[in-house]
Amino acid sequence: MDYLLALDQGTSSSRSILFDRNGQIVGLAQQEFTQHYPQSGWVEHDALEIWRTQLVTMQKVLHQSAVDIARVRAVGITNQRETSVLWDRATGQPLGPAIVWQDRRGEPLCRQLRDQGHEPMILEKTGLRLDAYFSATKLAWMLEHLPQARARADKGELLFGTIDSWLIWQLTGGKVHATDVTNASRTMLFNVHTGQWDSQLLDLFQIPPSLLPQVMPSSAHYGDIPADLLGYALPICGVAGDQHSALFGQACTRAGMAKNTYGTGCFALLHTGTRFTASENGLLTTRVAQYGQQQPEFALEGSVFVAGAAVQWLRDGLGIIKRSRDVQALAQSVPDTGGVMFVPAFTGLGAPYWKADARGTLVGINRATTAAHIARAAVESIAYQSAALLSAMARDGVGLEQLRVDGGASVNDALMQFQADLLGIPVLRPQVVETTALGAAYLAGLQSGIWSDVEQIEQLWRIDKTFEPAMSRDQAQACMQQWEKAVAQTICGT
Numbered sequence: 001m002d003y004l005l006a007l008d009q010g011t012s013s014s015r016s017i018l019f020d021r022n023g024q025i026v027g028l029a030q031q032e033f034t035q036h037y038p039q040s041g042w043v044e045h046d047a048l049e050i051w052r053t054q055l056v057t058m059q060k061v062l063h064q065s066a067v068d069i070a071r072v073r074a075v076g077i078t079n080q081r082e083t084s085v086l087w088d089r090a091t092g093q094p095l096g097p098a099i100v101w102q103d104r105r106g107e108p109l110c111r112q113l114r115d116q117g118h119e120p121m122i123l124e125k126t127g128l129r130l131d132a133y134f135s136a137t138k139l140a141w142m143l144e145h146l147p148q149a150r151a152r153a154d155k156g157e158l159l160f161g162t163i164d165s166w167l168i169w170q171l172t173g174g175k176v177h178a179t180d181v182t183n184a185s186r187t188m189l190f191n192v193h194t195g196q197w198d199s200q201l202l203d204l205f206q207i208p209p210s211l212l213p214q215v216m217p218s219s220a221h222y223g224d225i226p227a228d229l230l231g232y233a234l235p236i237c238g239v240a241g242d243q244h245s246a247l248f249g250q251a252c253t254r255a256g257m258a259k260n261t262y263g264t265g266c267f268a269l270l271h272t273g274t275r276f277t278a279s280e281n282g283l284l285t286t287r288v289a290q291y292g293q294q295q296p297e298f299a300l301e302g303s304v305f306v307a308g309a310a311v312q313w314l315r316d317g318l319g320i321i322k323r324s325r326d327v328q329a330l331a332q333s334v335p336d337t338g339g340v341m342f343v344p345a346f347t348g349l350g351a352p353y354w355k356a357d358a359r360g361t362l363v364g365i366n367r368a369t370t371a372a373h374i375a376r377a378a379v380e381s382i383a384y385q386s387a388a389l390l391s392a393m394a395r396d397g398v399g400l401e402q403l404r405v406d407g408g409a410s411v412n413d414a415l416m417q418f419q420a421d422l423l424g425i426p427v428l429r430p431q432v433v434e435t436t437a438l439g440a441a442y443l444a445g446l447q448s449g450i451w452s453d454v455e456q457i458e459q460l461w462r463i464d465k466t467f468e469p470a471m472s473r474d475q476a477q478a479c480m481q482q483w484e485k486a487v488a489q490t491i492c493g494t
């Protein structure tokens, strides 16, 4: 039996998962790492801690499982997207903290560029809204504010990367500086039509081209991890941003298929084939994972910034649960939220609202409100936000017949049922909800010859549970109206 090792570097934790050729998990190691919130709207990670936790989980999973490392054919990497690192090409030391995708500090530059009228050009080239979510303004901020950064970048002493590039560079001992098309398509510096870094965008954000990694297809031989790191040399053969990887791991390989991943944030992607569809309702257009010589393919994406992170806040901020999964019992201990609505806009609101300055709101609290009501409202907020962006997709003319789901919070049955109720379509949860990692394993397996084509991968998708809508459409609509009212209260005054 041959195996694949997938590295899933997420916002909350680093994970390493071993898959067999049937796409089944045979080993998993996971480690959470520190989130830094130095000021309102700022979110940082320590890039070296990311690397350390990733390496530890790789070593752990190989050590703990019964798998002979000589049977591991290849490594696939998938990662939190947009999060940006700037490091010294000679020493490998980051110049400062990694600026996380949720971080809003690039907003003043976005506003300035919006006022100057650059947004339509950016949207046309990148498929992205001019927003601090993407890497460009994070990198511009680092070049402007980190000591010596601009001067050293101009001298060619520094490298930039999203987390995939950072890990590839570390794993190959500084030999390879590369990224894949999906990660590149989240930087706002990459032309999704030509598949190249765009010189007009580099000029606009004042980014020296020498900082940038080489862009490769998602399924390709990126380089090798030397034997001294894991005891055996392993090739890196697949790389994709986590949401693109999950789309592939869900076998959504054709136009019209969609998935929603419930992690720290929530990300719904709808495959639109070779057609570049520009949304009129606040969604993004992005590249899907590229394998073989296929021409560029696109997806429409809706991104919710805070989903499972709201549950983490109940755990770490309010201390009303001990572990994230305890939210289920607490939320189910009351029949409803008692009129409470929670809009967890900790770092602004993403699709379809795009309100960078919004901050979280709890509405409808009364003297009878308990921790259980707030917990239930937090869980429901995940489904409400997802429903809002899927209805934006419908307004763009693409109504879904079903939705495939995955990610850490998709194990919550009550959440999935409420999601089906709000959407009015079946919600399908596969047996393997680690589809983000699975997608990276598939991409690596295609390149290393474990699977010869995508049809073989499509056949591996297996359903665990279907959640059929049980609520009347009138009731679902009334719920959505309550939600939109709460969002309006959150937005007013921003």
Ligand SMILES: Nc1ncnc2c1ncn2[C@@H]1O[C@H](COP(=O)(O)OP(=O)(O)O)[C@@H](O)[C@H]1O
Pocket: 010, 011, 012, 013, 262, 263, 264, 265, 307, 308, 309, 310, 311, 312, 324, 325, 326, 327, 328, 379, 407, 408, 409, 411, 412, 415
């Ligand atoms: N049973 C649950 N119900 C709701 N949210 C959950 C549950 N279990 C975990 N979560 C949330 O899911 C997130 C972890 O999912 P994961 O897919 O690992 O995220 P990421 O890839 O962003 O690190 C955390 O934010 C956690 O709070």
Ligand SMILES: O=P(O)(O)OC[C@H](O)CO
Pocket: 009, 010, 011, 012, 079, 080, 081, 082, 101, 241, 242, 243, 263, 264, 265, 266, 303
């Ligand atoms: O870490 P996740 O799974 O919440 O995903 C983060 C996204 O890639 C951000 O765009």
